[in-house]
Amino acid sequence: MLNYFRPKTIKECLEFITDERVYIAGGTDLMVELKKGHDLSNKTVIDLTHIPELSGVKKVYGELEIMACTTHDDIVLNKDVNKCLKALSLACRTVGSPQIRNKGTVGGSVGTASPASDPMPALMLADGRVVIINKKGEMREEKLEDFIIKPGVTTLKNDEMILSLKVKSLEDYKQSFFKIGRRKALAIARLNFAMAILMNNDETIKDIRIVVGAALPVTKRFYDIEKKLIGKKITKEVIEQVSKQISEQVLAIAGPRKSSEYKIPVIRNVINRMLKEMEV
Amino acid sequence: MSLFEHNNNKYNIVGKDIKRVDALEKVTGTALYAADLYKGNMLYGGNVRIKEYPAKITKIDTKEAEAIPGVVKIITCFDKNAKKHSWADYCYLTDEVKFCGDVVAIVAAESKKAVDKAIKSIKVEYELQEGVYTIEDALKEDAPIVREKGVGLIDGIPNKEKKGNIFLDSYYPIRKGNVEEGFKKCDVIIEREFNVPFIDQAYIETEACLVYNDPKDGSITGEASAQNPFFTRRYLAEASGHNMSESRFIQRTLGGTFGGKEEGVGVQIGRAAILHKATGRPVKMVNTREESLMDSSKRHAFNFKYKIGATKDGDILAAEGTLVDNCGAYNNQTQFMNWRASVHSVGVYEIPNVKTDTYGVFTNNVHGGAMRGYSSPQVIFAQEQLMNELAKELGMDSVELRRKNIIRQNTRTATNQLITEEVILEEMMDELLKRTDYYSKKKEFEDFNKKDNNIKKGISLVTVYRGAGLGAEGVDANGAFIQATEDGSVIINTGLAENGQGLQTAYAQIAAEMLGVTMDKIHFHSVDTHAIADSGMTVASRGTTMGAQSMKLAAEKLALIFKEHVAEKFGTTVDRISCKDNYYFDIEDNFPANYSSDKRIAFKDVCNERLWAGQQLAVYEWFRPALNEYDHHIGQGKAFPTYTYNVCIAEVEVDVETGDIKVTKVTSGLDCGRVINPNMVKGQMLGGIVMGLGYAITEEIELKKGRILNDNFDSYILPTSMDMPEMDVVLFESETKEGTLGAKSVGEPATEAVAAAIAGSVGHALNKNVDHLPCSLESILKYMD
Incomplete structure (x- = not known):
């Protein structure tokens, strides 16, 4: 027996949560899984598509709170996201096709924990945190890096749901997003990248953020490399060094795989290019 | 200059941007594809396959599947007479699985859901064998033999004296001049190697068919998304054991084929025919995309x-x-x-x-x-x-x-x-x-x-x-049938098939041009094997260049018969009669005013006259080109x-x-x-x-x-x-x-x-x-x- 609920409020939704719950937001992953034979019998499907409070973007104190069921297309069109986290609107623009962007949600993208998620690098860029609520109404927040354990696995407990994502406004930063796919639309990222940079008046780096997705089981932000760059100028040598370090770090974590042959040099090339473009 | 737009066109309809005759039904979604067909009492069919190849099937347990509500029939490769080679070289059912498309059992059930459930519940045991997958491996001296009929290479040439994996019937040499001598005179010689992978036709409509019995038609009728109707009839007759005269095949609108809906659809309709024979009920089979990719060439x-x-x-x-x-x-x-x-x-x-x-x-x-x-x-x-x-x-x-x-x-x-x-x-x-x-x-x-x-x-x-x-690969022969009706509309029928390439429109243009009627008067009857002779396959881009020859001949002949009718009526000669936009006229003079006030005669009036006078209104023509001399x-x-x-x-x-x-x-x-x-x-x-x-x-x-x-x-x-x-x-x-x-x-x-x-x-x-x-x-x- 399959139970199906379509709550209209978050409060109502929490009541339906059971240990066997499965959420459907945009369905762009779940429907594919179902076709592949994912068994939903004895599950409780909670349809999140009719909860208005779960959708939209709020701007509070230098932060954006993006509600979990905000679609990729909503994000692309949202003025605050465009202003504060340009990389995210660029990223969401590259998701699938118009149909997928109209249906797929940012919360779903985080919840399914795909290593090739397009919004993920941009969310991590802005210190993205997942806001989680449980059946009792208790809330907790977790950094994206901690929330995602491995592909398809997160720390979300059975009695919890994703409420929203909080990201820092990077309004003053120069930002970019870059995706490589096998075709220009409807492509799963072969690799994706997000970068943000804030410069001091003396042309030294005040803050820099670099994220690479689809290269490792979990999208990775390179905090250690970022830290070392603060106060430095973006010279040719620095660019070479950073791109080399990042690609080497990826290789060290991923180990020599068949896909590394392609991905490692390309990560180096693209980081190099993105940094050069930041410099201009 | 041979640019099309610079050339003079002596025709009225040929060479013009005529709207596709099947455009409206396609853009409005009213075209009927094979998967759109339903019959009362219809069963759904499905295939059981394994995931590793090659393998020898040792046991198939269907007990659990048979107990599923709605499951009507399961036939496995071990059932009596079940393992049968098809016209396409592979078997409808087999215990020797050689590739991912091979089927070891087929299921018929009341619903698609029951079919899917049954397929999952059937337990297949098998012994995995050593396989060969690449060209390189297939040519290795110690490679496992994939097919008994495979031969080896002797001095680089396929030779039946040696066992191997080469398909001898597919060997074609070209020997022109003397290459050794030729290379001696060359200043520059290069050698290069190239490789290309398998790719799929990737049509949007996957393969689909429906098999039923309409006693009026014969013993078995099949409808499918088939590129080659007569080719498909072969499978229908072969798998069901009926004479071809009792096996009727009707082609439905195709959602793409590009060569893909040939043997794959044939074997599919054969499997549906086997299930139909076993149950006595209409059976429909529609491939999922995954099945289509596995099964189609x-x-x-x-x-x-x-x-x-x-x-x-x-x-x-x-x-x-x-x-x-x-x-x-x-x-x-x-x-x-x-x-x-x-x-x-x-x-x-x-x-x-x-x-x-x-x-x-x-x-x-x-x-x-x-x-x-x-x-x-x-x-x-x-x-x-x-x-x-x-x-x-x-x-x-x-x-x-x-x-x-x-x-x-x-x-x-x-x-x-x-x-x-x-x-x-x-x-x-x-x-x-x-x-x-x-x-x-x-x-x-x-x-x-x-x-x-x-x-x-x-x-x-x-x-x-x-x-x-x-x-010289085959004989480019074909037949066509054209019949005028009393209201001046015309039915054309050919053994060549509309596969999305626009064949109906091209043939209608040719027939309209020959007859001198407008396009709206021509109706193209898509292939029904009970209504026209086997004209070979619609392949090799032969549809218009060769396949339409018989249509042209038939239309030309009917046009001549009608012109003779008009000429005789007015005591003039055929060469003076022409037909354009559904009216006959005299190319030099006008018809006598006492016959027609506007000095022309309607095509439909000629048709009507001929019908009631018991005169011929239809022509069937066959075209066979000169055979090519080829060694x-x-x-x-x-x-x-x-x-x-x-x-x-x-x-x-x-x-x-x-x-x-x-x-x-x-x-x-x-x-x-x-x-x-x-x-x-x-x-x-x-x-x-x-x-x-x-x-x-x-x-x-x-x-x-x-x-x-x-x-x-x-x-x-x-x-x-x-x-x-x-x-x-x-x-x-x-x-x-x-x-x-x-x-x-x-x-x-x-x-x-x-x-x-x-x-x-x-x-x-x-x-x-x-x-x-x-x-x-x-x-x-x-x-x-």
Whole structure:
């Protein structure tokens, strides 16, 4: 027996949560899984598509709170996201096709924990945190890096749901997003990248953020490399060094795989290019 | 000038942009596809397959499945008389699984859901055997033998004295002149190897059929998304055990085929017929996309080894090649297709000494079959990169090397066929060079590429020709039936099939033109095997050029009979009577005013008069072309009655840091003899570019021990509208006496050169030899290593 609920409020939704719950937001992953034979019998499907409070973007104190069921297309069109986290609107623009962007949600993208998620690098860029609520109404927040354990696995407990994502406004930063796919639309990222940079008046780096997705089981932000760059100028040598370090770090974590042959040099090339473009 | 738009057109309907007769039903969604069919009391059928190959099935446990509510019948390969070879070489059911499409049991149930559940509940036990998957492995001395009939190589030639994996029937040699002597006179000789993978036709409609019994029709009736109705009838009769006269097949609207809905649909309808026989109820089978990718034939994977030599001035004196394709485990196509591959094995060039060997090898993969081009996209890809390489080695412009060596009127092809017809290939090259501003672009790109830039630009021209129709591969015979009715409307019926290529419209245009009636008067009756004679398959781009010959003859004959009627009525001669827009008139004078006040006679009045006078209103005609003299042992002789010519120029931008390719422009010029419908020809060419682009850059069936890894369109990457380049298509016309009203082929020529041109432009951008397809992200990075 399959139970199906379509709550209209978050409060109502929490009541339906059971240990066997499965959420459907945009369905762009779940429907594919179902076709592949994912068994939903004895599950409780909670349809999140009719909860208005779960959708939209709020701007509070230098932060954006993006509600979990905000679609990729909503994000692309949202003025605050465009202003504060340009990389995210660029990223969401590259998701699938118009149909997928109209249906797929940012919360779903985080919840399914795909290593090739397009919004993920941009969310991590802005210190993205997942806001989680449980059946009792208790809330907790977790950094994206901690929330995602491995592909398809997160720390979300059975009695919890994703409420929203909080990201820092990077309004003053120069930002970019870059995706490589096998075709220009409807492509799963072969690799994706997000970068943000804030410069001091003396042309030294005040803050820099670099994220690479689809290269490792979990999208990775390179905090250690970022830290070392603060106060430095973006010279040719620095660019070479950073791109080399990042690609080497990826290789060290991923180990020599068949896909590394392609991905490692390309990560180096693209980081190099993105940094050069930041410099201009 | 042979540009279509500059030519005078003496016809009223032929050569005009007539709207497709099936456009409305397709755009409004009212067209009836096979999967749309339902019958009362209908069952759904499904197939049980295993996931590893090759294997010997030892046990099938159906107990649990039989208990599922709604399951009506399960037939396994162990049931009496169940294992039966089909016309397509493979079995409807088998205990010896050789590839991913092989079926070990079939299920019929009241609902699709029950079928799926039953398939999951059937437990199949098997012993896995050692398999062979690649061309390289198949040719190894100690390779496991895939098929009993496979032979080995002796002195590089397939020979039945030795066991191996070569499919002997698919071996075609070409022996022209003396290559050893030819190479001795060459200043430059190069050798190159090329590889291309299996790809899928990737039509949107998957294979579907419905089998039932309508006692009025005979003993068994089938409807399906089949490309070849008569071919499909064979399976229907064979699997059900009925006479062909009792087996009726009706073709439904096709949602794409490109060669894919041939044997696959045949075997599907055969399995449905077996379930229908066992249950006495209508049975419908519809493939999922995954099943379609597993079961349907693929464009053959090929390995090419070429050697070619020229004088320092660029005169090509000798060419040698071994062309080996991957047949898969079963075959009913490679033995035909490889003949075409051999004929075109050294391209559209006049080369005095040619020696090529073309043969297929059996492997435990999905089988190669027909896909838009029937070997030409593969051969042209390799052949044209070889030309670019030779030009590079000679220090010569690659276009000039082609210009120097192309087939012209009164020159001889690789099969030593003397081309007597007009050839306008050089004129086409010049027009396309001009249109694309080729030489200034080439220089601009080369200068651009010298800079330290992550983008490299390339441009490349390829020249090709293609034998129109079946040629010496078979007999291009066909029949057509035309009948006028009393209200002046006309039904046309042919053994050739509408596969989406626009055949109905072209045939209706030809019939309307011959009769002098307007298009709205013609109704095309799609193929029903009870209503028309077997006219062979609608393949090889033969539909209009050869297949419409009988339609033209039938319409011509009916037109003559009617003109005689009118002439006799007024005591004048037939040559003075003409018909236009549904009215007969006297070309010099007018009809007597006492008959018709506006001095013309309506076509419908003639029809009506003839009906009530008991005079003939219908004509059936058969067309059989002159047989080509061709020696298959040495591949010499007249291969085809006529050839279509194509020039294609592609332009690309390659991001060498990521491997991403942007095809910026494709310009394609086609000489397809007389253009019957310019818009439809252009449509074919645009579609051909799209398919060629996929073949060039993204498409590849990924195989792991015979298992297809990318079994849906999320991972089998077709290009999208976002990947499309600017496209310019140019129509040329040349004179031929061979095709219907001078028409040659369009469907396959429209796509066969595109991947070669794109690969050539990638090669130009990178200054490398592109030696395999697709030009994936990874392969570009490797070229740059």
